[in-house]
Amino acid sequence: MKDEDVRRYLDGETEMDAMDDQARSEARSWDRLLAAFRAETPGAPAPPWLENRVMARIEALPEPGLARRAWSWLLRPRPLRLSPATLGLAAAAVVALVLLPGRRGPAPTGDAGGAAATVVYVQFDLRAPDARSVAVGGDFDEWQGSYPLEDPDGDGIWTGRVPVKPGLYAYMFLVNGSKWVTDPEAAHHTDDGFGNRNAVLAVTAPAT
Amino acid sequence: MTVTTAPHLHRGVRPVPAPPEPVEPTYVRGMAPPAERTDAQVVRDVLAGDRDAYRLLVRRYGDALHAHALRMVGSQDVAADLAQEAFVTGYRKLGSLRAPERVGAWLFRILANVVRDHLRRTRRRHISLHVLPEIPAPQRGPDEDTVDADVRTRVRQALAKLTPEQQEAFVLKHVEGRSYEEIAAVMDLSVAALKMRVHRAREALQGLLKEFA
Numbered sequence: 001m002k003d004e005d006v007r008r009y010l011d012g013e014t015e016m017d018a019m020d021d022q023a024r025s026e027a028r029s030w031d032r033l034l035a036a037f038r039a040e041t042p043g044a045p046a047p048p049w050l051e052n053r054v055m056a057r058i059e060a061l062p063e064p065g066l067a068r069r070a071w072s073w074l075l076r077p078r079p080l081r082l083s084p085a086t087l088g089l090a091a092a093a094v095v096a097l098v099l100l101p102g103r104r105g106p107a108p109t110g111d112a113g114g115a116a117a118t119v120v121y122v123q124f125d126l127r128a129p130d131a132r133s134v135a136v137g138g139d140f141d142e143w144q145g146s147y148p149l150e151d152p153d154g155d156g157i158w159t160g161r162v163p164v165k166p167g168l169y170a171y172m173f174l175v176n177g178s179k180w181v182t183d184p185e186a187a188h189h190t191d192d193g194f195g196n197r198n199a200v201l202a203v204t205a206p207a208t
Numbered sequence: 209m210t211v212t213t214a215p216h217l218h219r220g221v222r223p224v225p226a227p228p229e230p231v232e233p234t235y236v237r238g239m240a241p242p243a244e245r246t247d248a249q250v251v252r253d254v255l256a257g258d259r260d261a262y263r264l265l266v267r268r269y270g271d272a273l274h275a276h277a278l279r280m281v282g283s284q285d286v287a288a289d290l291a292q293e294a295f296v297t298g299y300r301k302l303g304s305l306r307a308p309e310r311v312g313a314w315l316f317r318i319l320a321n322v323v324r325d326h327l328r329r330t331r332r333r334h335i336s337l338h339v340l341p342e343i344p345a346p347q348r349g350p351d352e353d354t355v356d357a358d359v360r361t362r363v364r365q366a367l368a369k370l371t372p373e374q375q376e377a378f379v380l381k382h383v384e385g386r387s388y389e390e391i392a393a394v395m396d397l398s399v400a401a402l403k404m405r406v407h408r409a410r411e412a413l414q415g416l417l418k419e420f421a
Contacts, residue, residue: 142307177396
């Protein structure tokens with residue numbers, strides 16, 4: 001009970017006065033030790049050169065918004081004039097694409113509904129036998145990598161389902177909490193403008 | 209998940225001294241003066257091609273990022289390099305930021321990842337945690353300064369024996385005094401899992417520094 005009291009004290013969940021003498025004594029020891037840690041690990045302002053070095057380095061980089069602007073340009077609706085012959089060729093191309101065999105990648109596994117607000121579950125998988133953790137992040141979660149994948153049988157294939165609304169999303173896998181990895185199995189990719197390739201996922205509302 | 213805004217990140221911002229004489233500023237028409245631009249405006253300006261506006265973010269968050277890196281690695285040179293790396297990474301990824309008003313918390317999260325990677329890399333290369341000698345007890349003498357110096361040296365060594373994740377959780381909680389909710393957002397953990405991690409870190413430190421706690 002004493003340990004639990006001290007733990008709650010250190011977590012800020014109880015006050016010193018609420019504990020018995022033995023717990024209070026231990027809490028005071030902890031206060032002393034934590035004060036030593038704070039004294040030994042002081043912060044300090046950034047050196048004056050930091051700003052200029054950062055700016056010098058980013059001078060050599062492409063503009064960060066370039067990929068997004070290009071993406072927006074690609075997605076922006078614009079008037080299109082087609083001759084009947086061109087229209088026929090385009091229709092034939094669409095039919096050919098639909099009939100082509102599918103390839104491995106995130107597979108929408110939606111339930112019912114077809115409205116724009118319908119949530120569709122998309123299954124992601126990544127082969128990463130050496131990974132300690134894998135998550136997926138993208139436009140659908142503000143690139144937080146907040147959907148963990150699992151490898152319960154230890155075969156190195158990490159899988160998980162993510163609820164998303166119909167739309168077009170860029171995404172990547174977050175391996176070991178820090179390394180962003182492009183989905184090699186995605187059907188489509190887009191250059192993010194600074195050397196990385198985002199996988200592109202198109203989610204359509206399931207047919208009713 | 210959502211990264212919550214962390215007001216304390218403004219803590220390290222250096223005050224801008226008032227000019228000796230009133231100066232009439234010259235602004236580009238339609239653009240707020242740099243000192244008054246919000247974080248969200250700065251992010252939008254950078255994404256629109258005003259690369260130099262990124263400088264404002266470095267000024268606003270440079271001290272906070274550097275201070276955290278310094279607490280984690282203990283070397284000013286390394287801390288500055290890691291902060292630099294975080295800002296450059298932030299610039300490269302700025303197009304993926306969906307909540308520009310939370311760019312400070314977002315940059316801090318990037319820094320935390322950079323620091324974690326650095327610790328994993330360097331500790332693997334330079335230090336085998338399993339062969340580190342036990343930390344010797346301080347030579348207590350009449351000179352209290354000597355004792356304090358010993359204590360500080362030993363707590364520094366003890367921190368280096370934690371895993372990078374434990375050290376990060378411990379420093380954020382007990383050195384920087386952040387709330388569990390803030391830390392959970394930075395470390396992408398639930399509050400319950402984070403509390404357990406901090407508890408484990410304290411247990412490890414207690415084992416290493418028995419006579420203090």
